[in-house]
Amino acid sequence: MLKVDKTTLLYNFAEQHTIASYFARAHLDNGVLLGGNEQKFLARSELTTTQLKQPKSRVLATQLASIVKSCWQVSGDELLGFTQQKVKVGMFKLLAERLITCKTLDDVFTHTAEFYNLTGDQLQISFRKSTGQILVCINPNFKVNNDKNSLNSLLSEFLLLICHRFCSWLVGQVIPLSEVQVQHAKPAHHEEYRLMYPCPCIYQSKHNALLFDAKYLNLSVVQNQDELLEYLRQIPLQWFKKQSYHDTCSAQVLRLLEGATLAKKSNLETVAAKLNMTSRTLRRKLMAEGSRFQQLKDNVKRDKAISLFEQSNLTLAEIGLAVGFTEQATFSRAFKYWTGVSPSTYRNCRQLI
Known part of the structure; x- marks a missing residue:
């Protein structure tokens, strides 16, 4: 049996999860419309057009962050050229430096709405309290009849993701969402929403919005200025990385799977026992969150395999073994x-960079 050198596997896989390549393709297309050079964008992000043409292909968070950062550099606009007026790069930093001084999440949303309503009309932000729920609405003032209306949903998805993840970071725990609402129709990549926003999604809504229990408004801001400086240094990567403070059942399972040697048996029963619950209870909790154990396990294997292709020179058989496959054909x-592509095709695409 092949033996894999453990020193080659010391990657932080929790930070090397993958993202649907749709987002990389869409941001790349937008970057070209903004005046950027497609080949330069691809070279910086270590991607190829062949990779991005595969509908089921996936990219690393670092690669998507590179493309978005290139779009910022070309446009000088944090809203990526979608709105009537630019929002200069650095505006989020100014807002974040104000929000880090807030006491509670309630203060964070109040100051955010005030900030954007005072600094321009590019975003209409409001939050409403009703029957124990909070609806945070984020509606961009899109350009009318421009040549990229079909990409408008990209900005809405981006802003909802930033709002949820940055606010969760501020309070040091995930803010459980009851629902996410988007103005656009259900897209082809809607399955990725389950990873982006772990809750039901309502399409063709009046607003782009996040809905959650009002009790979370009382959560305290726990981060400090030094931690904010490090956070800002890493954006937009911070918005695309898997959050490490999730307390959902799905996240607990993922942490156990990511820390396990997948060549060994990691089944529903063994994971449930580690979480001090029955396999039936674990299955029920995962279903309530829209997850399945085998799906989570496959996602971990997939992301580990892609990370090893990106960051090591292991053979296909060694990578397969590292993620739990003793037979190369089964791994392939x-x-x-x-x-959507074989391991050998994927590796050949990487070698073109």
């Missing part, structure tokens, strides 16, 4: 099912 079939 699984990888093609996950990504």
Whole structure:
């Protein structure tokens, strides 16, 4: 049996999860419309057009962050050229430096709405309290009849993600969402929403909005200025990385799977026992969150495999073994099912960079 050198596997896989390549393709297309050079964008992000053309392909958070950062550099606009007026790069930093001084999440939303309503009309932000729920509405003032109306949903998705993840970071725990609402129709990549916003999604709504229990407004801001400086240094990567403070059942399972040697048996029963619950209870809790154990396990294997292709020179057989496959043929079939391409095709695409 092949033996894999453990020193080659010391990657932080929790930070190397993958993202649907749709987002990289869409931001790349937008970057070209903004005046950027497609080949330069691809080179900086270590991607190829062949990779991005595969509908089921996936990219690393670092690669998507690179493309978005390139779009900022070309446009000088934090809202990526979608709105009537620019929001200069650095505006989020000014807001964040104000929000870090807030006492509670309630203060954070109040100051955010005031900030954007005072600094321009590019975003209409409001939050409403009703029957124990909070609705945070984020509606961009899109350009009318421009040449990228079909990409408008990209900004809405981006802003909702930033709002939820940055606010969760401020209070040091995930803010459980009851619902996310978007103005656009259900997109082809809607399955990715389950990872972006772990809650039901309502399409073609009046607003782009996050809905959650009002009790979370009382959560205290726990981060400090030094931690904010490090956070700002890493954006937009921070918005695309998997959050490490999730307390959902799905996240607990993912942490156990990510820390396990997947070549060993990591089944529903063993994971449930580690979480001090029955397999039936674990299955029920995962279903309530819209997850399945096998799906989570496959996602961990897929992301580990892609990370190893990106960051090591292991053979295909060694990568397969590292993610729990003793037979290379079985690994190849699984990888093609996950990504739409075979491992050898994926590696050949990487070698073109």
